Structure formats: structure tokens, C-alpha cells
Amino acid sequence: MARIKAPVVVTANHLGSGEVVYLSRDGRWQASMDAGQVFTELAEAEAALARHDNELEVVGAYLINVEVHGGRVEGQHYREQFRSLGPSNYWHGKQTEANDAPV
């Protein structure tokens, strides 16, 4: 995996559903990467990760490198791009859903 460097977003999977989630600006875990807070300082992201890694809500929280294009947040690595959309063989997962719905 690529070295983590800002800008980053905090991601995890939702405990009950397993769905991919992102830490938003208001501190909630949301389904859309676009809703994720983009940290330009790595230390701030690490602090947010430590603060919000609530095991009652999410599993396996970690930081991912992102790029911001015209207000859209995109994972830098293809793995995170796939996680943010869903599989390529079926129209399943996030690609089928409104991207700003809270989990």
C-alpha cells in the first residue's frame, strides 16, 4: 500500500452492515466519500481517527490517501475507488445509491 500522506480521509466498515463508511465533517460516519472530511494535516487525521474509532459503530478504521477534484473526493488508490463504488461485475453497492445518505 502507498505511504499515507495528506490529504487523507478516515474510512472504516459499519459494524452491523459491513458497509464502507467515511468520517464526515460533523464527526458522523457516512456512506459517501464525498461527505468525508478531507484532512490536509496528517496529525489532525490521526487524532480524528483515534477520537472516532468507536467499536460500537465501526470496524477497522484507517486513513486513505485522496484527491479532491471540483468538490468530489476520490481515493488515490484503485482499491479505495472500488470501495467507494462497489463491484464491477454487478450494479451493486454504493454505485446504486444516493451518495450522501447517512448509514
Next chain:
Amino acid sequence: MHRYSEFDRDFVATRNAQYRDQVARRVAGELTEDEFKPLRLMNGVYLQLHAYMLRVAIPYGTLSSAQMRQLAHIADRWDKGYGHFTTRQNIQYNWPRLVDTPDILDALAKVEMHAIQTSGNTIRNVTADHFAGAAMDEVVDPRPYAELIRQWSTDHPEFQFLPRKFKIAVTGSAVDRAVVQAHDIGLQMLESRGELAVKVWVGGGLGRTPILGQVLQEALPIAELLPYLEAILAVYNLWGRRDNKYKARIKILVNAMGIDAFRREVQAAFETTAQDFSGEDQAVLEQLRQAFDFSAATDADEAAYHQALAANPLFRQWVDQNVLPHRVSGYSIVTISLKKPGQTPGDASSDQMRGLADLAERYSHDELRVSHEQNLVLPHVALGHLPAIFDALTALDLQTANVGLISDLIACPGMDYCALATARSIPIAQQIAERFSQLGLEETVGAMKLKISGCINACGHHHVGHIGILGLDKGGVESYQITLGGDGSENASLGEKIGPGFSADDIVPAIERIVAHYLDLRSAETETFIQTLRRVGLASFRDAAYGDPATEVIHAS
């Protein structure tokens, strides 16, 4: 088929109740994820890229129609209406919610199924020849022995925390359809001096260190099977490395010790383990032989079969490609391809599962099989029923006549689902199958095993593909490395890397150039790809793969 005993039912019900409580405690915050993760894994529940995944064991790949219907019901009730059949003859659901998994396990228990030991460092689901009990070339049905091993290994207290996972495969034929040499232990039932015996390989495996198994015993007496397996596992449990998970499989131990020293250690352990087996296992084995016995005769009228062969070229093509003779006269073995070009290899919808359950109940003595090549099998079909089955399969969109051809390829879920994957497998599989189907060349190319893995762990068995493809991450870009010359049959060999990887855009044309090169070089239409490759060597195939993309592709006819 084997049926659960009261003990089995109680055991599974107790485990399910424990798991339900564990999930409740995790959700309530009474268990941390670190505490809970090994518990869910013991019940086949993984966390993958997009969701949880539940892996359900299908022992030796054998299913009843009621079990298949229940798998369809689970797909509809708790997943997205389909399931994925795997290279370990299991089924995986890609979208269950954690909170639903206890209900799913209870639903499985109703049809005598579970997900126990489909993960973790235990003895995993025992696999077997998918034509077991039906193949003409078989010495004996391997499933009673596989079931005996399943009963012995399930919840075996000594082997719940092995250094690493442990996979056993069993075949009853010299023709290896179970890839036994690529397993931690591979077993082949055979006759030796007029007695049934077992040939034992140990230390095979694919993954990051691919090694073929070595022969530990040429002809072990059947009565010694379980104590001997227990001795192998005891030696491995004691001496297998636990300091480095990448060196923890038994293949590393066997190679470090040398096969002769390993055999001596096993023999010494066997002196002890043999004392623990009083013969009860042999009594169980006798019951199992009876449970799996297939000695039916058919009076189905074969006239419809012969008429359909003469009248319907699609039916004839399907029979030629997907149907094999059965050891009982008047019967046949039907392989149902889950590889329609463009589809995801190994996936079946709930409607297809239900349709197949109906066919199995009506025409195949209530049995279905899952093959490690990600197809399904109706093992006991009267020839006279083949036209009706073909029509039903056509209605289910399962009539693809490509078994054993290039589009009948294996692909792991890859990065479309798997958290361990380094690249996607499924789109590459789809593109290759579609390309050769469009070219109309599948039958011309003939027998071909093409296998794709999305990471070095090799769930797609790429090392034993005639053509293997391994998806890797090269600097943040999906890259596909080709191996050639692998073989998972009784003539097992590991493929050799041909050079640098190809991009996702370039991998299909590279495969096409390799296949075109084979068509140019083969000495006759009957010389298969692997035979040509072995005859002429790898070098010119390597040159062809990296050749001029503009001039060497196959042109559609």
C-alpha cells in the same frame, strides 16, 4: 448421502446459539473486535471490501436438492439473490449483514449445513472429486473417506489452533479431478495387492510459495487412515512455524525437514495415535459406504435422447462438451457450466439454484455437486432424461456448452470483493471468455485450463493453470502476470512466469497471442495446448506473448 446424526444436529445448534450470543455481545459492546473477530471467523464470517462475507461449507461438494433450495432462499432473504461457488467447493455470500448471520446459520442448520471451519487455522472443508460415485475411471467413491475425515476433523480439540490453515482433498481415481497434489494432504484411494489402500501426498499448496505435494505413503492401509492423518497433524502442530505466517504452512515444514525425516517423525507419532483408534472409525466408515452407495438402474427410454442428438445440433454440442459417461450403464454425468461468457465465473442466481434443485430432485437422485472449477454437476442422470434437462437448463440460461474450454475458466472474487486482493480477477475473466466466444474459437482451441487469481494467495489456482494469470498492484496500477505450463491433474506441474506483467488493457491481447501461437505450432488438432507447450518449450510462447500487438492477434472468423 450422509445425514446428520442427533449428535451432529445438537452440536451445530449449540454452536449456532453460541455464535448468536457472541454477535449480540459484540453489537452491545461487551466484546471488542479483537475478541470477536476469531469467533466470527470460526463461523465463516469475514469482513471484505464492501460488506461481510459468509462462506458456507459444502462437504466434498455434495448437495441435496433441499440444501440447494435453502441456499437459494438464503440468497433471496439475506443477500442479493445470488451465491458464488468457490474453488474449495464452498458457496460464499457477498452481502450479508453481521446482525443477520445468526439467522442464516440457523437456516443452514435446517438442511444440515454450517460454516464451521471455513476459516481459521483449522482443517478446512474436505474436498473431493466432483464426479465421485459416478466416474467410470474410479476405483472407489472417495466421499465416505472424505466424510470420515470431516467427522474426525470437525471440532477436533487438538487441531483448532494449527500454525496455519490446513486443506485436504480426496480422489478415488487415478485421474485427478481434485488437484490433490496442491493440498496440505492429498489422498488417492487405490487398489494395492488386492486391497483398498490410500496414497498420501503431503506438503502441497499454492499461494505465495507454490509447491507440489510429495508422496508420504504409496499405499497406506485404510484402517490406518485416521491415526496416520492424526500423526501428520500432530507433527505439524508441534513443529510447524508459528513465528511467521508466511512460513507456517506444512509445505514449509516438510521442505525444511525433508520428506524422509518428516516421514520418520510421522511414523513415530503414529505409534502413539494408532493406540487411540479402537476400530470404531472403521465401523463408521462401513456405515458411510452404505450411505453413499449408488446402485440404481434406469428404465428411462433412450429414444428421446437419440432423437434429440439427431435433430438438435445445440443439444448435440452440449452433450459432446458437458456430458460424460457414467459408471452405471444408461446413466450420464452432466456438468452445468457457470461460465457463460460475460458472466461471473462460479455465480448462480437464486432462480438458477432453485431450478437446479428441481432438476436434481427429478432426474439426478436428489444430488448435485459443486466442482472446484466453479461449475455444478448433476451426477446421476439417465440418458433418456438429457433432452428434458437441456431444455430446462436453456430456460435457466445455464446451457453453455463450454466445459473444459478456454471460457470455462476459474477466477477468484479478486478486488471486486476480496479484502486481500491486489487486483481484479472477474473483469479479466469476463473479457477473455467473451473474446474467445466472439472469435468462435473455443472448440478449435480445445482443452484448456485458464485460471486467474487476484492476489498471491492463489485462490484462483493460477499456478496450476495451463495459462495462469496473477493480478498484482504495480505502483498503484493493476498488473497481470502470466504463468504457463501449470497443470492440476495427475500430471501436476507448476506454471512458470514468463516475464513482466501486462496492464489490464494488454492482458487479453497477450493471452490471444499465446493461443494463436499454439494454433500455429500444434502438430495436429488433437495435440492440446499443454501438450504443445511441453513439446516445444516456453521460450517461443514467451516471445509470442510480448510480440507485436498489432499483427499477431487472432482475427475473428
